[in-house]
Amino acid sequence: MPPRSLQTAALGMQAQQTSIDNIANNLSNANTTGYKRSRVVFQDLLYENVQASAEGQTDGAEPAELQIGSGTTAVATVRNFSQGSFSKTGNSLDLAINGDGFFQVQQPDGSLAYTRDGTFTLSSEGNIVTQTGLKVQPNINVPPNAVEISIDQEGTVKARLQGESEMVELGQMELARFPNSAGLRPQGGNLYEQTESSGEPFIGTPGRGGLGNVRQGFLEKGNVKVVQEMTSLIQAQRTYELNSRMVTTSDEMMQTANNVKR
Structure with missing residues (x-):
């Protein structure tokens, strides 16, 4: 042995x-x-x-x-x-979360995944999606004649359409916050999935209920x-x-x- x-x-x-x-x-x-x-x-x-321990000790030890x-x-x-530093990109669909929370994306099987990566783009149908084509939830559709997209700190998405002077509201982004973020399971692709350890998510408007604000034109670097x-x-x-x-x-x-x- x-x-x-x-x-x-x-x-x-x-x-x-x-x-x-x-x-x-x-x-x-x-x-x-x-x-x-x-x-x-x-x-x-x-x-x-x-x-085994020796017997017969009398000192009380x-x-x-x-x-x-x-x-x-x-x-x-x-x-x-912990929060990573921000990098300014100037792209209207690049978003960073300043504080607690995750973006929600819909996977091909219909389930939700969560990410801090706000490198978004538009699909051919005009939906806001990740770089791999996953739809951001709630789903927000941008008209093809939109010439400007604005997203404020509370996640309100607005667009200025061609030939129009006023901004039109398109939808409201929501973030998810978990009781124990460390319990989330990484899936790869900058995505996390919910587990029993993470607890049930609280879904709400950015900047409320302990959720962070959304910063348009910025991306969060790795920590x-x-x-x-x-x-x-x-x-x-x-x-x-x-x-x-x-x-x-x-x-x-x-x-x-x-x-x-x-």
């Missing part, structure tokens, strides 16, 4: 590899609109009572036991939904802090190397023990 230290160090290397994989994903999305960085959560594994742990494992990734991620990368790499050294040390000790038997 291999020594406990060999198994524990191997688990440590596996855990740090998971951490490095997560850091690599954060860094690769540093310039992704609305991306929220994540971190890996670790837990120690089962402990074994190698030796709690008897100590000899326990050896089995290493560590990655159990979850926790996403940080990845490159310097912080590089520091975490160095720490994970060093920890991986130490666990690798432990594997080598355990192997050398096994060889020494085998030589003694000879």
Whole structure:
């Protein structure tokens, strides 16, 4: 049977590899609109009572036991939904949320997904959609003869039609807010889906009920802090190397023990 230290160090290397994989994903999305960085959560594994506590102590102290742990494992990734900085684009359909909340989009199967990425455009039918063609909900249709689109901080969409001087109201955007945003499950494509952990969404008008305001002509950058991620990368790499050294040390000790038997 291999020594406990060999198994524990191997688990440590596996855990740090998971951490490095997560850091690599954060860094690769540093310039992704609305991306929220994540971190890996670790837990120690089962402990074994190698030796029971000594009996007969009279000083009233709690008897100590000899326990050896089995290493560590990655159990979850926790996403940080702190606000990213804004980038001005000047495009009328680029929107950023200043505060809490998510845009709602309808997926091909009819279910709703949620995003902080407000890089919107118009479909061939005039609907406001994401870059992949998903309709923003509530659905708002822009007439083909619209020459100007205005979206105020409360999400009211207006357009000036060709030959007209007054703006015409087209619809009202709504945002979704969750009791526990960290419980949302990422789907890829800058989308999140609701889970039991996230809770039921509160749907409302931007700027009301704790929801953030809408900023037209801006996009929210990802909240990845490159310097912080590089520091975490160095720490994970060093920890991986130490666990690798432990594997080598355990192997050398096994060889020494085998030589003694000879």
